[in-house]
Amino acid sequence: MISGRVLVAGEAIGDALVTHDALSFWGGYDFQTGEIIDKHHPLAGICAAGRILAVPFSKGSSTTTAVLLEAVRAGTAPAAIVTTGPDAFFALASIVADVMYGKPFPVIALEAADFALLRTGERLRIDASGVISRSE
Amino acid sequence: MADGECGPAQALAMSILVRMADVYDAAELMDISQAHIDSTIYLGDATLEFAERLASLGARVAVPTSLNVSGVDECGWKDWAVKPEWAAKAARQMLAYERMGAVPMWTCAPYQTHMRPVFGQQIAWGESNAIAFANSVIGARTERYPDLLDICCAITGRVPAVGLHLTENRRGELLLRLDGVPAALQQDDQFFAVLGHLVGKLAGDHIPVIDGITSSPAEDQLKAFAAAAASSGRVALFHMVGVTPEAPTLEAAFQGHAGLKSCATRMEVTTINITVADLRAARRELTTADGRELDMVILGSPHFSLAEFSRLVPLVAGRHAHPRVKFLITSSRLMKERAHETGVLEPIVSFGAQITLDTCILASPMLPPEIRTLMTNSAKYAYYAPSLLNTRVTFGSLADCVRSAVEGRVVRDETPWQSA
Numbered sequence: 001m002i003s004g005r006v007l008v009a010g011e012a013i014g015d016a017l018v019t020h021d022a023l024s025f026w027g028g029y030d031f032q033t034g035e036i037i038d039k040h041h042p043l044a045g046i047c048a049a050g051r052i053l054a055v056p057f058s059k060g061s062s063t064t065t066a067v068l069l070e071a072v073r074a075g076t077a078p079a080a081i082v083t084t085g086p087d088a089f090f091a092l093a094s095i096v097a098d099v100m101y102g103k104p105f106p107v108i109a110l111e112a113a114d115f116a117l118l119r120t121g122e123r124l125r126i127d128a129s130g131v132i133s134r135s136e
Numbered sequence: 137m138a139d140g141e142c143g144p145a146q147a148l149a150m151s152i153l154v155r156m157a158d159v160y161d162a163a164e165l166m167d168i169s170q171a172h173i174d175s176t177i178y179l180g181d182a183t184l185e186f187a188e189r190l191a192s193l194g195a196r197v198a199v200p201t202s203l204n205v206s207g208v209d210e211c212g213w214k215d216w217a218v219k220p221e222w223a224a225k226a227a228r229q230m231l232a233y234e235r236m237g238a239v240p241m242w243t244c245a246p247y248q249t250h251m252r253p254v255f256g257q258q259i260a261w262g263e264s265n266a267i268a269f270a271n272s273v274i275g276a277r278t279e280r281y282p283d284l285l286d287i288c289c290a291i292t293g294r295v296p297a298v299g300l301h302l303t304e305n306r307r308g309e310l311l312l313r314l315d316g317v318p319a320a321l322q323q324d325d326q327f328f329a330v331l332g333h334l335v336g337k338l339a340g341d342h343i344p345v346i347d348g349i350t351s352s353p354a355e356d357q358l359k360a361f362a363a364a365a366a367s368s369g370r371v372a373l374f375h376m377v378g379v380t381p382e383a384p385t386l387e388a389a390f391q392g393h394a395g396l397k398s399c400a401t402r403m404e405v406t407t408i409n410i411t412v413a414d415l416r417a418a419r420r421e422l423t424t425a426d427g428r429e430l431d432m433v434i435l436g437s438p439h440f441s442l443a444e445f446s447r448l449v450p451l452v453a454g455r456h457a458h459p460r461v462k463f464l465i466t467s468s469r470l471m472k473e474r475a476h477e478t479g480v481l482e483p484i485v486s487f488g489a490q491i492t493l494d495t496c497i498l499a500s501p502m503l504p505p506e507i508r509t510l511m512t513n514s515a516k517y518a519y520y521a522p523s524l525l526n527t528r529v530t531f532g533s534l535a536d537c538v539r540s541a542v543e544g545r546v547v548r549d550e551t552p553w554q555s556a
Contacts, residue, residue, distance in 0.1 A: 007159050022340075022370060027498070027520040031180065039424070039523045040368075057341055059370035062174040062262040065282035066183050073182040085341065089282045091159040095152060096284050100186060 002114040005086065006130035008094040010106035012080035013135050014052040018120045019043050024060025025067040034076035052126065053078035054118045058089040068093035072103050080106040080126050084115045108132065145195035149288035153296070156285060162296030170253055171201040171290035172246050172270075174262025175283040176233050177499050178207030178226035186284060187232035190291070198293035201238040202246040204263045205439075205495045206230045209502070210242075212492055216502035226500070238290065242494035243468035245359065245438040247274060255381055258301055260289035264366035265359070265438045265516065271373040273358045275381040277301050280372035300373055306382060307391035308375050308405070310339060314348030315409035322351045324552040325533035326419065329515040331410070332361035334418035336369025338408055345389040347377045348410075356444055363438050364515030416553060422518040422531035428545040430530075431507040433457075433537045434521075436466035437496055437514040444534075445475040449483050451538040457488030458544030462507070465489055466496040488541075498524050511540050 021042055023029070028038035034049025049071075058064050068090065071077035077097075081090045091107045098104035106126045110118075118124075118132075125135035157165060178184060207226030208218060234240050241249055246261075247269050253259050253276035261267050261278040262285075270276045279299040281289065289295050299305055312335060314322075321327060335344050344365075353361070358379070365371035375383035383389035390405065435444070445467075457463045465484070467475075472491055475481035485491075497503055498520050511530045512518055518531045532540065536548045 024367075027524045037523045040421075040519070044523075057370065059336075060367055061264050062267070062280075062282050062286070063177055063179070065284050066175065066177065066179050069186070069284065070180045070182040073180075073185075086159055086161065088156065088159055088280075088285070092152075092156060092282050092285050095155050095159075096186065099148070099152060100182070100189070 001131060001133040002110065002117060003129070003131045004082070004108040004110035004114065007086055007091040007107040007109055008104050009128045010080070010104050011128055012052060012106050012126045014050055014079035014124065016054060016118055016120055016122045016124050017043065017046065017048050017051040018054040018118045020056060022057050022059035023055050024058065024064050026061035026063035028060070029067050029071065031067050031071040031074050031076055034071065048078045049076040050079050052080045052082060052124050054082040054115065056084040056115065057087045064089045065093040065096070069096055069100070072097040072105065073101060077105060080108065082108050082110060082115070082118065082132065084112050085109055143194055145190055145193035146291055148190065148193060149195065149291040152285065152288045153292055153294060157296040160296040160298045162298045164297050165294040166258065166297040166301065167293060168199055168258045168260045168289060168295050170199055170251070170257065170259040171197065171286060172204060172261040172263060172266055173201060173233060173238060173286050173290060174204045175287050176204045176206045176230065177283065178229040184225055184229045187229045190287065191232040191235045195236045195291050197237045197290040199290060200251065201290045202241045202249065202251045203233055203238050205244050205499050206242055207495060208500050209492045209494045213500070213502065217504040218500060218502050222501060236291070241468060241470065243439045243470070244496070245441065245468070248441050249470055260286055260295050262286035265363035267372050268362035268366045268374065269359055271300055272362060272375065272380050273355070280370065306373060307343070308345035308389040309342035310344050311405050311407040312338060312344050312346050313407060313409050314346070315411050317348065317410065317412055317415065319350045321412065321552055322349065325535065326513065326531070328353055328357040329360040329364050329513065330415055330419045330422070332364025333368045333422060333515045333519070334410065334414060335374065336365035336367060336371050339365070339369050339371050341370060343373050343375070344371065345375045345377065345383065345386070347386055349376055349379055353379060354443070356441055359438055360515065367516045367519040419531065419553060422515055423529065424522045425509050425528035425530045425546070429509045430461055430511055430540055430544065430546050431509050432462040432464060433541045434464050434497055434510050434512045434517055435514065435537065437498070437516045440465050440467040440471060442471055442474045442478065445471070445480045445484060447534065449480050451535055452484055452487035455487060455538070455542050457541040460544050461541050463487065463489045463541045464492060464497070466492045469493050497521070511537055511546055513537055
C-alpha cells in the first residue's frame, strides 16, 4: 500500500500500465480508441483506456490536456493517472472533465521511490485519500 | 470573483484557476499582462463544447491575447482532404475564441508578430514551442501552460504565482556541454533543430543549460531548437550560454549557484557532454523513412517567418518542383502578407509551393491518404508526423528539401555530418 499527494481526488480500480518515459497525449494518444500512438514511446500500440496509467510526467504539446478531455468524453481515458510530480497537465484535464462532464479521474503524485514499486498488470485500487493498494 | 460577481464566464475561469492553484501549491495568484491561447486547436466535440461554453457565458479576455493555430485553414481547406463537417466545427471553435476579444493571429509563432512580449514580462502562454521561445529567447515569463488553462488565465488576467514566473525557479538545473563539436557543424542548417531534439530527450523535467555554442544563431534557428526540445521533451525554458538573455555567462545561467571554478557556494550540477556522435544519432532518429520516395516537402513548424521565406528564394530561383511532389509551407496570414509585400512570395509560388494558413498538417486532417512520405527541415514535424499522420519522414536541410522536391526523390547532402 502506498500513498501520494492527491492532485485530483477520486476512486478507481484498474490494471496498472506503467512507464518510466514521459508522454505527450497530443501525438501520443488516440482518443477515439485509447491507444498510445507515439511511435517513439515504449508503450506505443498499447491501449490505456480504463487502466491506471503510471507515467512520470507529461512532455511535449500543450494540447495534451485537450486530448485527455476528449478521451474522457469519448470514454477512452485512463481510469486514473499516477505521476512522480505534480503534473499540471493531467490534473487540469481531470478538473475540466469534472466541470464539463462531471467525470473527473483521480490524479495522484507519488514519490519517485513509491512510483518505482508499481508494476504493469497489477490490479490496483485508488481511494479518495490517495492511497493506492493491490486489489484482489 | 469565483462567486460570479464579475459574470459567469469569469467565475467559471476563476474556479478552474483556483483549483489549479492548489495543484501548483501556489500561495497566491499574480497578474499577467498578455496571453497566447493554444486551446484554439479543434480536436473534437469536447474542445468545441468548452470553447462555446465560455463564449456563450460572455467570456472576454482581460489582457491582450493572441490565438494559436486552429484546426482548419479557414479560406484554403477546400483544396485539401478536409471534410466539410470538420471544417465547420473547427471554424465554430475559431469564432468562439474570436468572440472573447482575442486577436485572431492563428499562428504558433506569435513571438514573430507585433504581439511579441518583452524581457521580464509576465505572460500566460500555451503552445509548447512558443512557451520555450518566450521564456528562453525573449526572457518573458510563462509557466508551461496547457490548453484549457491558458484561456482561463486570459479571462481572469491572473495566474498561480509559481514556477517560471518566479526568478528563483528560472535557474539552470542541468549542464549540457558541447564536447568537440566543430564550428563548421554548428553552422550547418540542421544543427539547432537536431541539438534541440537531443536536448529535449536529455533534459527530463530539468531546465537545461547549453554551453559551447560558438556561432550566433539566428532567431529562426533558436525557434527550431525550442520547437524540437519541446517536442522530444518538456523543455519550457533553456539557457544557451552567450546566446539567451538570462545566460550571458555560465554562472548567470545557474544564477551564481554553480560557479564551476572557484565559487564558495558551488552546487553540484549534473553535467552531460554532447558529442558529434550523439548529434549524428539524434539526427538519424528524426528520419523514419528508409527509401528515396517522396510525396511532399513540408516546411513551417513553427510557422514560416518572413526571414525563412526570404532564405528560400535563392534556393528556388529558376527551378520548379517535380510534378509528382507537393511542396507545402505552413504559415500565418500576417507572414504571407509580408512575404507578398516584400516580393519574396511570388518566386516561391512560381516554384510550385502551396501555402496553408491558420493551421498545420498536424492540427488539420488535410493530407490525402496517398501522401505517405514527407521531407522536412522541422524537427517538430519530423517528431510528430509519424505518430499523428502515419507518414514516414526524412529530415534534412532547407536546401536538401528544395533539391529533393526538384528531383522528385529524397536527396541529402551528408557532407557536414560525415566529415565533422
